[in-house]
Amino acid sequence: MTEFKDILYEVGTNAVRITINRPEVFNAFRSQTIEELILAFRRADEEKSVNTVIFTGAGEKAFCTGGDQKVHLSEDGLYGPRGMVGLPIEEMQSAIRDCRKVVIARVQGFAIGGGNVFATICDLTIASEKAQFGQVGPKVGSVDPGFGTAYLARIVGEKRAREIWFTCRRLPAQEACEWGLVNKVVPHDQLDAECESWAAGINEMSPTALAIAKRSFNADSENIRGISFMGVAAVKGYYQSEESKEGVRAFNEKRKPDFKKYAG
Numbered sequence: 001m002t003e004f005k006d007i008l009y010e011v012g013t014n015a016v017r018i019t020i021n022r023p024e025v026f027n028a029f030r031s032q033t034i035e036e037l038i039l040a041f042r043r044a045d046e047e048k049s050v051n052t053v054i055f056t057g058a059g060e061k062a063f064c065t066g067g068d069q070k071v072h073l074s075e076d077g078l079y080g081p082r083g084m085v086g087l088p089i090e091e092m093q094s095a096i097r098d099c100r101k102v103v104i105a106r107v108q109g110f111a112i113g114g115g116n117v118f119a120t121i122c123d124l125t126i127a128s129e130k131a132q133f134g135q136v137g138p139k140v141g142s143v144d145p146g147f148g149t150a151y152l153a154r155i156v157g158e159k160r161a162r163e164i165w166f167t168c169r170r171l172p173a174q175e176a177c178e179w180g181l182v183n184k185v186v187p188h189d190q191l192d193a194e195c196e197s198w199a200a201g202i203n204e205m206s207p208t209a210l211a212i213a214k215r216s217f218n219a220d221s222e223n224i225r226g227i228s229f230m231g232v233a234a235v236k237g238y239y240q241s242e243e244s245k246e247g248v249r250a251f252n253e254k255r256k257p258d259f260k261k262y263a264g
Contacts, residue, residue: 023059041095056106066113141247146228
């Protein structure tokens with residue numbers, strides 16, 4: 001069995017539990033994290049004992065806050081050695097969608113940036129009343145053109161999706177639920193019990209019927225995978241620009257970025 005360093009993988013009574021285990025950086029991901037998540041979701045896809053994956057982050061503060069900006073701060077502006085932007089983020093997003101299990105995002109805290117995209121892609125999202133959702137990309141020189149934008153608009157509508165990206169305002173859990181980004185909000189101390197309850201109910205159902213239903217839902221939005229592929233190719237060039245690098249530098253130096261100084 002693969003030994004994971006950045007994540008935890010557990011098979012429970014009702015669900016496989018996949019946890020990003022980097023609470024010291026609010027569960028921000030680096031290349032290794034994404035590689036491990038891809039392997040974990042592929043392993044979960046073959047797990048015959050359960051019908052559900054509960055996807056979450058370690059600790060109390062964050063589900064996931066996107067890419068680790070300290071890792072992003074490199075000479076070429078990329079995260080690492082693989083994938084168009086230095087990590088195979090498009091493979092990770094596809095791994096969630098392609099997994100035949102019902103994937104539940106368990107959001108106990110911040111689901112920001114790439115973490116918000118992960119929660120969006122999951123089949124269901126159950127959130128603590130303390131959770132917060134939103135985007136931060138345009139504030140730090142990043143963007144997710146594909147599932148993070150086009151698919152988000154499918155879920156919350158065009159105007160709401162554009163508001164999320166163009167204002168980078170954080171949405172409290174209840175507001176995110178009202179917008180359709182979250183299925184249910186519960187008191188913080190009831191989050192695990194609620195996720196297990198949903199997983200237990202789903203675990204009694206036909207795995208084949210669930211897989212067919214999931215593939216059916218995905219088929220309607222499958223064109224977004226192509227949009228994502230082209231968008232990530234564009235983002236690679238953007239990450240290598242001084243404008244994007246300014247956002248990363250400013251984030252790590254805890255100052256306001258001067259994007260216009262470098263904009264073309």
